[in-house]
Amino acid sequence: MEKKEALDMFCYQCSQTARETGCTVKGVCGKEPTVARLQDNLLFAIKGIAAYLYHARELGYTDEEVDAFLERGFYSTLTNVNFDPQKFVNLALEAGQMNLKTMQLLKKAHIETYGEPIPTKVPVGSVKGPGIVVTGHSLRTLEELLKQTEGKGINVYTHSELLPAHGYPGLKKYKHLVGQLGGPWFDQKATFSKYPVAILGTSNCVLLPKDEYKQRMFTSGVAQLPGIKHIEDYDFAPVIEKALELPELEDEPRETVLTTGFGASTVLSLAPKIKKLVEAGKIKQFVLVGGCDSPKPQAQYYTELVSKLPPESVILTLACGKYRFNDLDLGDIEGVPRLIDLGQCNDAIVAVDIAIALTELFGVELNELPLTLVLSWMEQKAAAILWSLLALDMKGIYIGPILPGWVNQEILNILVENYDLKPIGDPEEDIRAIMG
DSSP: OOHHHHHTSEETTTTEEHHHHTOSBTTBOTTOHHHHHHHHHHHHHHHHHHHHHHHHHHTTOOOHHHHHHHHHHHHHTSTTSOOOHHHHHHHHHHHHHHHHHHHHHHHHHHHHHHOOOOOEEEEBSOOSBOEEEEESSOHHHHHHHHHHHTTTTOEEEEEGGGGGGGGOHHHHTOTTEEEEOOOSGGGHHHHHHHSOSEEEEOSTTOOOOOHHHHTTEEEETTOOOTTSEEEOTTOOHHHHHHHHHSOOBOOOOOOOEEEEOOOHHHHHTTHHHHHHHHHTTSOOEEEEEEEOOOSSGGGHHHHHHHHHSOTTEEEEEESGGGGGTTTOOOOEETTEESEEEOOSGGGHHHHHHHHHHHHHHHTOOGGGSSEEEEEEOOSHHHHHHHHHHHHTTOOOOEEESSOOTTOOHHHHHHHHHHHOOEEOOOHHHHHHHHTO
16 A cells, blocks of 8 residues: 555544544554554453353343443444543453453353363264364354254264363263364364364354365354355254265274363362462462463463473463363372363353462462463453453463564553563573462
């Protein structure tokens, strides 16, 4: 685009052209670029809240206070509504509080519908027979598919963020939910090409399909892709028909076994033992390593970090970032697993519940716990969760592999000064700082 054209572009932030305002940033009022970035951040956080709220509503759970905030938050980003940066910082913190409430609502919906998760070993790989692989976040969609495939000789597999489904009693009771294929969201093109099964995308994180599996892919819910059949009202007859007409999968070695399903009650049942081990110095630090995975080479940081953390550390994890290291055998500390998978990204609320319980157990404030958060950044839900943690006044959070796109130097300075936010660095140096 030529410079002249850019200067004549209409700006929806200030209702004028860049030429009229002397704007130096395309599409943003040159006087307040930070406001526009904070508005972007708020929109990302709202998208994350809306995603969790959608899945709660699928199960019949709603919250009027959260609905009202979404209206007000969206409205605040309209043209010429507000140009005060602090106002949007406050709104972001409120979004964090509303996200906490939404995650609590979704946790309640999942547990009351499917039961409290229990630790479950999930083999990775195929077993002989027709198959359907389900990716995304919707437990309701997976449940409906399991009901409709029961007794039909079809094996159902999870992919990416649906791995934690195996830990819920109401879902694991289906014996044809046989395991996991693949890992994080971005491996789907390779995974879906490798296994000639029917594919069902249930939410965000679906990618444009390759031609080789396009004709056997389906979507449901909010997920829709061009040229892909969309399933309405949970009627999965076309998916089942496709699965049965495709060649059967063969048995393959399932040597990789992932463990998921550590709900808050399971972890906190170990509280007396955890307290003794901490007081004895056998557990020196809890490190929560979670968030979205990224195909960027910098994301290898998380594998290296977890593999090099000393044996007196316990690693909590959630969301698809765990696929960087969740196949590692880290052992246990006198019966307390060193690697604890808490679930999907929305299960960050489980980590919050555990942290708050630990403050009561040790009689300290949240930021006095032997607990460090190391987050991996990727998309909108990460924005909502970051502001939830900041709303709890969590300090010293590590974040990477790159900073969020809405952060400029001014915003970064605020986050560093007020919350001691730390961009990740060298894994070994960060470990030394984390372990004190």
